[in-house]
Amino acid sequence: MIExxxxxxxxxxxxxxxxxxxxxSRFSAAGLVYGHGTDTALDEAAFxxxxxxxxxxxxxxPWLDxxxxxxxxxxxxxxxxxxxxTRKPAPYLVNAAWIKGHRFYVDERVIVPRSYIGELLDDGLSMLIADPGRVERVLDLCTGSGSLAILAAAAFPHATVDASDISPAALEVAARNVDDYGLADRVTLIRSDLFAELGGRTYDLIISNPPYVTAEAxxxxxxxxxxxxxxAHLGGPDGMDLVRRILAEAPAYLDPEGILVVEVGMGxxxxxxxxxxxPFLWLDTQQSQGELFALSAEALRTLKADPKR
Structure with missing residues (x-):
């Protein structure tokens, strides 16, 4: 027990x-583990x-002294x-996580947001989308805290965004963040097991940071x-259970020129x-290599026609 x-x-x-x-000194001596927005004891302490x-x-x-x-x-x-x-991640202790200068409320109901997709949204997915103004409908699957949905609304100013999650507790946190950013008129939260409750909606862009960690890990x-x-972590024996479902089901929810972007970790x-x-297009960020892929609607429809691909 610590005195x-x-x-x-x-x-x-x-x-x-x-x-x-x-x-x-205390964090180093305690052998803490990082990775929720910081990678070292110094960065964690500063945060x-x-x-x-x-x-x-x-x-x-400016504040050191x-x-x-x-x-x-x-x-x-x-x-x-x-x-x-407690060994809780630092963002839970201060109820705040940051992605590219945007602050999000977090607590134990959601995973601490740290998706590499956030970095790509910072410039409007420019490597995939030439004109962000032409994106009208976006879907964020497995939205958690709603951070990616909010970043997508900022990146695509003319778009409405649907944000789905299977967890009602996570959607409560997402609702708080959507309200904090004044986006209730543009971001719609939906309780859904992936696409199950989305009806006949289609999208120009689908983004997802689904659970992709192996059961062993x-x-x-x-x-x-x-x-x-x-x-929010468990993706089955090899981590790819939900990713396979996304690949199989996404074609029905993408517009003909639509794009799917998914984070898959080491998958x-x-x-x-x-x-x-x-034809996976593997996307690199400043902090990752080959942990995100993009696929066009055309490529995905080919997969649907030939599931053995």
């Missing part, structure tokens, strides 16, 4: 620089400290202790990842082996 810090200890740490050093103090999370340097009030020190002491004792998750809903080899004739 709470005494008032004297708190008083010893006067500045943000002091607290940053202290938090990094928690800046978030708790309501400072810009991308501007650490700022002295903290006693109340602020108490807040930081509690946060550092909670990160170690989920069983070995550290506490930080176990804190997230298992439903590339499995998919290329299983679908040797399908």
């Amino acid at each position: 709470p810090r005494s008032s004297t200890d708190i008083d010893d740490l006067a500045t943000i620089r002091d607290w940053l050093r202290y938090a990094v 928690l400290i800046l978030s708790a103090l309501h400072l810009p999370i991308d501007q650490l340097e 700022a002295r903290l009030t006693r109340a602020e020190r108490g807040t930081l002491a509690a946060l550092v202790a909670a990160r170690i004792e 989920v069983a070995l998750f550290p506490p930080e990842y176990r804190a997230e809903p298992e439903l 590339r080899d499995t998919l290329e082996t299983e679908y040797p004739g399908l």
